Amino acid sequence: MSCKARVLIIDASDEARDVLRMLLERQGAETLEAGEARQASEIARREQPDVIVFDAESDRSPSNQATVDLGRTASRSAIPIVVLGTAKRPLSPLPTGQFVSKPYHYAPLIRRIEELLGKRVGMRSGKAD
């Protein structure tokens, strides 16, 4: 198993995904991408990323079912989620979620993701030792 931290990015905008990917790769993380929340839960289950960055607007499923699914998958594996959104919505379907309001600045967002990754990767390498 590679020790590289892995981040799942879920954002409807290609551009936003591109930017995040480039920034995270600079930090030495690996990225997985999904353009729609619907695919996200499945990818998260299969790939078990260390952190999920989730744009709340990428969920276009009726009554936000995809968000609920994603939240379940994430909490089962205790994967932290960074939620990017316009208005602070109740995070109840995302128990492991942390809210970042749009429009956000990239530097603090990356720092936050790194912090979460640090914890997770630290935990994992601790187990591996």
Add this chain to the structure above:
Amino acid sequence: MASLFVIQGSDQGTRFQLEESVHTVGRTQNNSIRLHDTEVSRAHAELVRRGDLYVLHDLGSSNGTYVNGQPTTERELVSGDQLQFGKSLLLYTGFVENAYEDLADKVDIVPRSGSHDNSRIVAALSQAEGSEWLMPDADSSSSPWLARARGNLQIMYRTALAVSHTMDIDQLLARIMEMIFDWVDADRGCIMLKDAETGKLVPKVRRHRRGLRTDEKITISKTILDYVVDRNEGVLTSDARDDERWDPAQSIVKMGVREAICVPMQGRYDVVGVIYIDTSITPQRMLANQGKANQFTEEHLRLMIAIAHQAALAVEDTSYYKALVQAERLAAVGQTIASLSHHIKNILQGVRGGSYLIELGLGDHDRTADAAEPDDQAAAKAVDTIRKGWNIVERNQERISTLVMDMLTFSKEREPEPQASNLNEVAADVVELLKSRAEQSGVQLVWRPSEAMPTLMFDPEAMHRAILNVVTNAIDACEDVPEGQVTVSTEYDTRGKLARLFVQDNGPGIAPDDLEAIFNVFVSRKGGRGTGLGLPVSRKILQEHGGEILVESQPGAGSRFTLELPASPVSVEKEPPERMTQPVASADLPANAHSDSSVH
């Protein structure tokens, strides 16, 4: 003169005078009665004058012509007929002489001599007297009861008139107060309305008996007001000391109110205010009246309640109407702001992403420059990061410019500025402009201009925007489709005198349920990317040119948008100045001698 007045539809408020022998009704510019209504056919109907009336013919319109709700193919119109074309409803008013003629057949005016009519005048009443028919009799020949009843009827009649004639609350209340004073012998009066927010009574109108000092403050007992509002009962107070209901609060006594009427203004839903009148009787007047102190009676009270009810209904109507208009306006403004700030926020997010990349790239670049050993690979990487960031910034700059242009086009009450232009050239510009975007999205953009596209009169800038929005949508729709293809083509329909531009894509198509909504402003199926302005703007532009946008879509197979532009041929004086450079030999001919005959 006969006329058609649009009472419903996009042209609401427009009046078309009918003076020609034939008027045509349709969507395109060449109609004398042009309706900006998508459900009206290009040549929908015609009105043909026959003597002093017009006959309406439907010209095989797709949605039919209706008169007074009945489908009609041909019909003689009479004043008051309501004509429906598409979604537009028009009121027909015929010739005035026409109306006289009709009635003249029904009513005979005959000279007195030799007539069969032996009528003579038994009573005459002037106009002024007639309108005062409800006034109490000046001479007391009729009974006082009847006189009073007439007076009461009169004031109710006048209240009803006042209420129905004004939408201005303050003016209405002033008139009601004035009428009350004309009718009853009061010293002071006041109308108070409940403040919508605080629920407190706020005086709106006050009045004094003539001769009374008007700078004197009206003091009204709060006890009375509370009683009236809380119980929704009108009260008549006469000598407060005798009325135990007021006993605990001595306010009335102190103010020396002898008689007062205070009634609630009960509307349909709520008490909206109170009307208060009072009169104080001095001991001198008591003596003069021989101990008869009563100015106000229960009859006054009853009538006051009726008047107050009328006034309350009017107050409610006006304030609900105002509130409704205000609420609608606020809702629309709110929706607009929410939608626009959403798009601007997304654009800003893009700009931040791009500029952050540039910032990082510049930092990297500085480090490679400062490094002891030149590292070409690192330098190239830094430049690459900067370039990527710059591309994102540029794209978002383009987005904000599109948003602003669409907003301007949509908001402006603009008339197209037609000039001799070629639809092929305008469309080719758009295709050229969108080439790189299509490439980026992996979509093949195909351009198939019609060979026989004449120069027409239209606003090339506006049409550019209209086409741009539709083609951009088509490219976006094909983004996730393998081998996405967008074909832009044109044709000129000589028979229909119509230029058409087709935008065909092989994207996912539009669900039938969504088809209706795609032209609604701020409705976007592109999620965060769309402004919801593109198609409404395109449609507005086409409609301003008398044209239309049509959509056919098959879910799973793609959509085809057709932009129909009715041909307004270029007139001779506006034609491009090629004629000026003609051989000298033909210069002695009249300038338009060889042009087509339709000019003459």
